[in-house]
Amino acid sequence: MLDLIQKRRSTRKFTADKVEQEKIDQLLKAALWSPTSKNNRPWEFVVVEDSQTLEQLSQCKPHGASFLANAPLGIVVLGDAGKSDVWVEDCSIASILMQMTAESIGLGSTWIQIRLRLDEEGSTAGDNVKEVINAPENLEVLGIMAFGYKAKERQPYSEDVLLWDRVHYEKF
Numbered sequence: 436m437l438d439l440i441q442k443r444r445s446t447r448k449f450t451a452d453k454v455e456q457e458k459i460d461q462l463l464k465a466a467l468w469s470p471t472s473k474n475n476r477p478w479e480f481v482v483v484e485d486s487q488t489l490e491q492l493s494q495c496k497p498h499g500a501s502f503l504a505n506a507p508l509g510i511v512v513l514g515d516a517g518k519s520d521v522w523v524e525d526c527s528i529a530s531i532l533m534q535m536t537a538e539s540i541g542l543g544s545t546w547i548q549i550r551l552r553l554d555e556e557g558s559t560a561g562d563n564v565k566e567v568i569n570a571p572e573n574l575e576v577l578g579i580m581a582f583g584y585k586a587k588e589r590q591p592y593s594e595d596v597l598l599w600d601r602v603h604y605e606k607f
């Protein structure tokens with residue numbers, strides 16, 4: 436596990452290869468088995484492979500989402516605030532577990548932040564995403580996870596970047 440954590444880097448350039456359904460299922464299992472507060476499981480996941488839909492989603496905010504247009508797969512992560520007051524945490528855990536699972540099966544990934552982000556007209560990125568995927572009103576969008584085969588391997592993290600000074604034992 437630690438090797439995977441050290442090796443995982445955000446991938447924003449993917450090959451043209453599709454992600455096999457078996458691997459998509461593995462990503463979804465990671466999400467659906469993820470822990471949630473009170474086992475509320477307030478998340479919903481929308482799997483997007485259609486290139487036109489991915490293109491539309493890539494325009495939901497001005498920065499940091501454009502590369503989704505050239506990704507073979509995006510999984511939109513939504514939460515139901517009515518089911519859990521900590522849906523953000525629950526959805527975040529599911530998202531990172533999908534990212535780690537992706538790394539373990541030879542896929543690259545990047546988290547695209549949607550919650551709290553706006554477009555240039557001041558609309559929320561979440562509303563833009565919801566319109567594209569026909570999401571029900573009561574759900575909120577946490578983010579979109581982009582997945583695919585890495586066009587290029589990135590350097591794994593080195594020991595040098597570990598911020599050990601952020602770690603405190605017993606008291607600050």
Ligand SMILES: Cc1cc2nc3c(=O)[nH]c(=O)nc-3n(C[C@H](O)[C@H](O)[C@H](O)COP(=O)(O)O)c2cc1C
Pocket residue numbers: 443444445446447498499500545546547548549
């Ligand atoms: C909560 C969160 C939001 C992020 N949002 C975006 C985003 O909107 N667009 C993007 O390209 N990368 C996004 N990233 C990826 C970060 O930029 C990336 O993880 C960070 O620069 C460290 O690089 P690494 O993933 O290669 O370790 C996000 C990551 C996290 C954890």
